[in-house]
Amino acid sequence: MATSPLSPPDADTTRQSLLIAAAAGTAAAIVILWMIGDWRLAAGFVAAGLVMAGGVLAFARLSSRRAAAAPVQDWALAHALADASAGALAVTDRSGVLVCANDAYRRLFDGLPTPPSVPLDADGEGRLGGAGRAAWRDGRGEVAGLAQRGRLLDAVIARAGEDMLVWHFTTASAEGAATGDALPALVSAVAGRPGERLGAAGVMAVVIQPDGRIEAANRVFTARALGKAEGNVEGRDFARLMLAEPSGHVRFEREGEAGNPLRLIQLPLGEGAEAPLALALIDEEDAGLPAGLGDDVAAHVRALVGLLPIGLAMVDREGRFVHFNASFAAATAVNAAAPPLYPGDLVVREDKAALADAVRRFSGGAAHVADMQVRLAARPDEPVALTLAGARGLGDAAVILCLKESGEEGQLKRQVAQATKMQAVGQLAGGVAHDFNNILTAIIGHCDLMLMRHSPGDSDHDDIQQVRANANRAAALTRQLLAFSRQQTLRPQVLQLPDVVSEVSNLLTRLLGETVRLEVKHGRGLGAVRADPGQLEQVIVNLAVNARDAMVAANPKGGGTLTIETLAVGRAAVKRMDDDVLPVGDYAVLRITDTGTGIPADILPKIFEPFFTTKEVGKGTGLGLSTVYGIVKQSGGYIFAESPPGQGACFTIYLPVYSAAEAPAPKATPKPVKRAAGWGTGTVVLVEDEAMVRAVAERALVRQGYKVLTAENGEAALELIAACERPDLLVSDVVMPMMDGPTMVAKVRERYPDLPILFMSGYAEEQLRRSIDLDNVAFLPKPFSVQQLTEAVGSVMGAA
Incomplete structure (x- = not known):
């Protein structure tokens, strides 16, 4: 910084100005004195000339001081500091002029725009300008999440002295916002010790942004791309450093065609085309190999895929399966004797075209990841989520398929969804039944009062009886709704299952008819259960009637056989079953099996829902099995329905064995209702x-x-x-x-x-x-x- 005083030519000019001003004043005074003869007016003109000369002298000296105070700025040091700073940095003065900026700023904004007028998406420029005004006022301003070409920027603006603003831009929060916590960790790993270990293994690792600019790279890649390990490739265009070949190989542009061919493996780090990419480059050991991995490496890839617990499959560019693991085969029910050739062979006809188009699109080079819902031919009523991703560097594989819901996890999710739906329907049924009971009470009561005034021979008597009978039928349906929602009134007793079956056997013989044979088998060592005997009999009757209708419909003349079994299942046997629903304990089991055609797989999950029936209109209410379900659940038991292919249906009911030691303390019970005699008073x-x-x-x-x-x-x-x-x-x-x-x-x-x-x-x-x-x-x-x-x-x- 330097100052410059006034020079001699400037002093001579000042003296000349003074002489001219003095001479002009004297000449004016002589002329006035000669023409008017007033010496006082002439003296005034002389004084005015002297004042003018003094003003010229004062102005000259003041200008000299200002010139001496004005500094000459030397921006060489500011430029050096900006280039040495991490991230993109720029400096502006009070008038908004860009003073200096580093190379990172130039690369970030493709030039040297003056902040806050930099290329930002949406309202980024306005937010950045607000932060700049805050910096002028408070000394510091910050703004986060500025969108710029698919990434986010953070900006910190600081006031330097009284006349400068320093603008500092970073992309740290853009990484976290774009891909969660994984991208910042990956960038740090690639540039740190994990990247060094990858380099030692011959793997060149790079992370690039959606626009193709390099975010981070390990030293091996830097050395190969630039010829020196100390160089910096961050911010450079990855494509300009590489040469692509039709065979699928790539080479470094610096090495040219003489360089070793590389195999490029891509890994998208987020959803959509704007997600960053992680790249791995591996030297091909034999340049003469086709665009694929050697057999030994492909075998290792298949072995790795086979160990994964999720369903994975690899598909080639022609859309044919290259490999799929055991989890994928189990989830899609693949026939080992006749494995499928194409993914479309596993889905229903309506989804074949959509799946084939998606595979073709990804095999053609789509780099993002996409999800789609498909219905498997083995389970047409249960859509599953299928994830597709383009594959590079995995030999013949061009597309990776991943089934998100497979195995026990998907089954448990479906069971939870079904249980939640049944609970919601039960609550609705209970509320409807409660309100309906009030209406039926009024109808039945008014019918009774009217019957007191009409004798059996009266013309209205039969009509009133018909109304009352229909109301009682509606009351029976209401009780079934309450049974399904586990809100009916039960009178539980300690009893033995064989006794209940024996009580209802005579009734079942009449209900089943002549074409259906009843077989009863009792096991040994059954423990007592606590249940309402009347409701338990209703369970047996409902299941038996449904089995009879199924067997008669399948074979009207031959009928079939209905088998009712009771047996004991101990704690050890339940533990070996390893069932997620049935708790470990001792149970008395009631099993009812028929020889009908069974229950179709698509109907089996719905049979316990209220009002669901496969019978013709007018031949079933759809409340029989839902009532069975509610009674068993309200009694503390569990019911399972099975229908193996080619066999009849089998319903198994588990009721926990009653233990007096574990029974709750008896509570005060209401007094029994007895018939009153005589006239009431009170x-x-x-x-x-x-x-x-x-x-x-x-x-x-x-x-x-x-x-x-x-x-x-x-x-x-x-x-x-x-x-x-x-x-x-x-x-x-x-x-x-x-x-x-x-x-x-x-x-x-x-x-x-x-x-x-x-x-x-x-x-x-x-x-x-x-x-x-x-x-x-x-x-x-x-x-x-x-x-x-x-x-x-x-x-x-x-x-x-």
Whole structure:
């Protein structure tokens, strides 16, 4: 930095200016004095000339000082520091002029644009300008995630002194954003010790960006590409360093055709065409080999693929299989006797063309990775995800296929999805059944009240009976929905499976007909189970009727044989089964097998769904097997359906062996409902939020002789009981808005501790047991008839 004072020519000029100003003032004064004769005016002109001369002298001296203070900038040091900095760096002054920039900045932006007006995608320029203004104001500004040609940049702007900004650009966060945490680690590894070890093994490793510029490379590649290991290839165009040949080999451009041919292996580091690539270059030991690996190397590749636990297959440029591992064969059910030639041989007809087009596209050089959904011919109802990727350096293989869902993992995912769906359907069925039970209670109740006014000979009597019969049929369907959703009322007992089968055998003989033969086999050492015998009989009947219909449909004249077996399965046997669903324990097993045509593989996963049936319209509701499923599950058991090809269906039910030592402590059970005798007396408080059910129950109890006080919810019932004398009985729904039945009963019991309670609900008693587990409480399930209501009320009041 240097300054320069005024030179002698500048001083002479100043003196000349002073003399001229003085002479001009004197001449003007003489002329004024000669023409006017006023010496005072002439003296004024002389003074003005002197002032002008003084002004010229002051201006000259001030300019001399400013010239001495103005520095002459020397930018050589700034340029040297910029070139030595890591990353792209530029310096601008207060007026926005680019002062200097390093080579990394020039390569990054293909020239020397002045920041913030650099080529960035979207709103990058505006964000960068905002960071620059922040740097002028606060001394430092930062901005991250600037998009630029498929990668992201971070920028840090710092104020240097009062007149300069330093702009520093890096691509570190672009790597992490583009490919996750894998790319930064890979770049570090290629440029570090792992890259050195690869070089020692003869592997040249490179990481390039989507635009073909090199991100990192090991020293072996640098030495071969530039002729010296100390060079820097980062930021260079990879394609300009290489020569490609039609045979598929590449050579270094520096070595020319005399150089050793190389085999290039590509590995995409992300999805889409904008993902970075990792490249490995290996010297071909024999330049005369075709574009493929030697037999020994190909054998090693096949051995490696065979060890992988995921389904992998390699396909050549003609679309034929080169190799696939055991996992791929198991997932696609490949026939070992007649292996497939093309990937399209494994999928359904509708997916053949799409898969063939994808293989052709990737074999032609597509470098990205793509996923597609296909349906295998072995499992047409279960789409699987197939990943395709272009292959380089794997011999004849041009495309790699990967099945993402294969083996036990895919099976478990499907089982979880099926279980989740069944649970959701069960919750829906339970809610619908509860609301439907209220409607059926009103219909049945009103029919009973009308029948009291119409004798059997009346013309309306038969119509009312028909309505009541249909309502009872609807109630039976509702119970089946509750059974499927595991919300029906069960009366479990400790029993033996052979006893239940014996009880229902006579009924089964009549149901099966003359063409179907029944065989019963009992094992030894069966433990006791805890279940509802009536519901367990319904399970056996439903399965037997379905088996009969299947066998008669397949062979109307010959029928078939239905076999019912009971056997004991111990803990050790269950452990050997290694089943993911069945817990290890002791079980009493019920197995029902028929000799029909079996269940098709595409229907087998759906048989337990409600309303699913393969029977003709009007011949089945689709609730038989769903009811079986719900009863078994609510009893704590497990049911499995099997249908081997060419054989009939087999249903196996596992019920856990009951152990008194492991049984929970007995809870207070509701008093049994008995038939009431005689006319009723006393005061009954009836709490029901459904107006139609409340009206039926009130009329039925009033006709029986009771004094009935009604309330539409728990809060209204508390106010009613507080305003009247002690009632004799409280009849309440369990689930109500605002305040439910158990909460209301707890508050009433604070005033009347021994007041008898009769709960009624469309939900199962077991489902409500925790909330209604109180002393002196009875339960009446909906829907109920007028007679059932009056008998329950009379029984509770009589026992109180």
